Amino acid sequence: MDINRERLIGMLKTMYKIRLFEERAKKLYKAGMMAGNFLGALHSYIGQEAIAVGACSCLKKDDYVVSTHRGHGHAIAKGGDIKRILAELQGKETGYSRGRGGSMHLFDLKIGLLGGNGIVGAGLPIAIGAAFSSQYKKTSQVTVCFFGDGAATQGTFHESLNIASLWKLPVVFICENNLYAVTTPASETIATPNVGERASAYGIPGKVIDGNDVLLVSATVEEAVKRTRTGKGPTLIECRTYRWDPHCFVITETRPKEEIEEWKAKDPIPRFERKLVEEKIINQEEIERMKSEVIKEMDAAEKFAQESPLPSVETFKEEVCAK
């Protein structure tokens, strides 16, 4: 492995962070629902961790990330503060958007996180704009744009790839093909066998890779980032993966049980972990220590979110009326 040890261990830890964050968020969401405090649509990233982590491990702090409705993983991988993410999910004043945005809308300009999105496919043109801005200001920042197989069927996909290629914008398009958009299989929505090969229609490189292999993701994105940072234009990378949970927790599961189990067996975390152990980069004891650190972090975030106040209605009304 030609990635340094520290980065590899960091990647494993971030994968655990995302996994355990999502489990914690799910638990709190369900408990809230039971208590009559329904908190919108929660989209879990469990199963797809290798993509956000692999991709963001190639980025600098000031590089941009354009996220989606399924964005907790992107936010965490880009270095988001777990306390503030969880507080936002709970609608608290201490959340990233002071409770205005919620789970689908995580922003942190300090780490280049340009927001999740409630509109499928809306992120692609915004990514073009961010990349345009870096090109304009000659900052050498790169924009990574995450989107799903479902978003790949919006017109915005085609418009954005065309412009990105035309203007050689510093952007990497990462399609997280988890095989479904809500309940609709990608095989019934995408006319060609895959999304990645559409790149040729825009004259840019395209890849289709195993999105559950974090090393493959990071190597592929690394190459695309290098290319685009040096002015050679965009790349489209399709990562094949699977979400473990239903689309969100108000939609009933419609996918075959066997299929879900089959993909759970391809869990990206133990797969990466085994490799690191084999290569003697980490040992079991260190892994256990890492996990308990992450759990402590989640406990602290939960406590922070629970103890944080809800936004003040009075202040909010004053703000609105002042406009």
Add this chain to the structure above:
Amino acid sequence: MREIRYVDALNKAIREEMIRDGNIFLIGEDIGPLGGTFGVYKDLFREFGEKRVRQTPISESAIIGTAVGAAMTGLRPIAEIMYIDFITTAMDQVINQAAKLSFMSGGNVQMPLVIRTQQGPGTREAAQHSQNLEAWFVHTPGLKVVMPSSPYDAKGLLKSSIRDNSPVIFIEHRLLYFKKGSVPEGEWLVPLGEAEVKKEGNDITVVATSLMVHQALEAAEILSKEISVEVIDPRTLVPLDIEKVIASVKKTGRILILHEAPVRGGIGAEFVRQVTEKAFDYLDSPPRVLGGLNTPIPFSPPLENACVPQVEDIVGMVKEIVKEK
């Protein structure tokens, strides 16, 4: 009479119409085996198959465009847009195409097209899943705009919309889907352009749409000992049965229009305009509108609740108006 849910009333309307007319087909996202995100199309895929229940990719512009082209050439599409917020990605097809082609062809082309969608806040889904956008469509000549508040109206109005030869924007409310109401068996319609007095009263006219009809009725109940409130549901905003509203104002001398959408540029203003023009001399106090705050809808529950009129706000406003001289 049997009581059924709003969502099931819609389902029955569509099923009955699809049996009656083989040219009716459904198009939209997740409308196959799932039966739509809110279950309006439950079992229809099984009954009518994929020829008539066409599940699409996430491509709203192409969904509406397909419906427009199909309507021009003799089919009768019902297109579903999962949340009204997403119709923004198909606005050219709605506003420049569906609404105008019949007119621009000098009547050569007919556009028997229904766009079914749902709207409203109340489920903590934040600003891109909670808007009330009816005013946009009311403002566009060439479209009809329907907003049913009860299972009865939902069924009767949807059947009329399907049989209409103009494009209809049929706006449901997410919080009404599981509310029950009486819906008789048999063949009947609710015509487009006929308001209904949901409750008679003498002191003030409250015009409300969609979910707000229920809030208005609740407020009227709370006030019943001191103030006699008349509640009118226009049911369709285009065509608009303003006559029924004018007649009511002539009786009560006061009017409050209630909607969830922000008041600025909202449909409340249109009622105020028409009432002022047609019944000015009958008014005992200025016509008023109670609606949403001028803000995108926030996620956090207490903030979201503060953005739309609650029953106590209605009660307070009605008291205030009735006191005015």
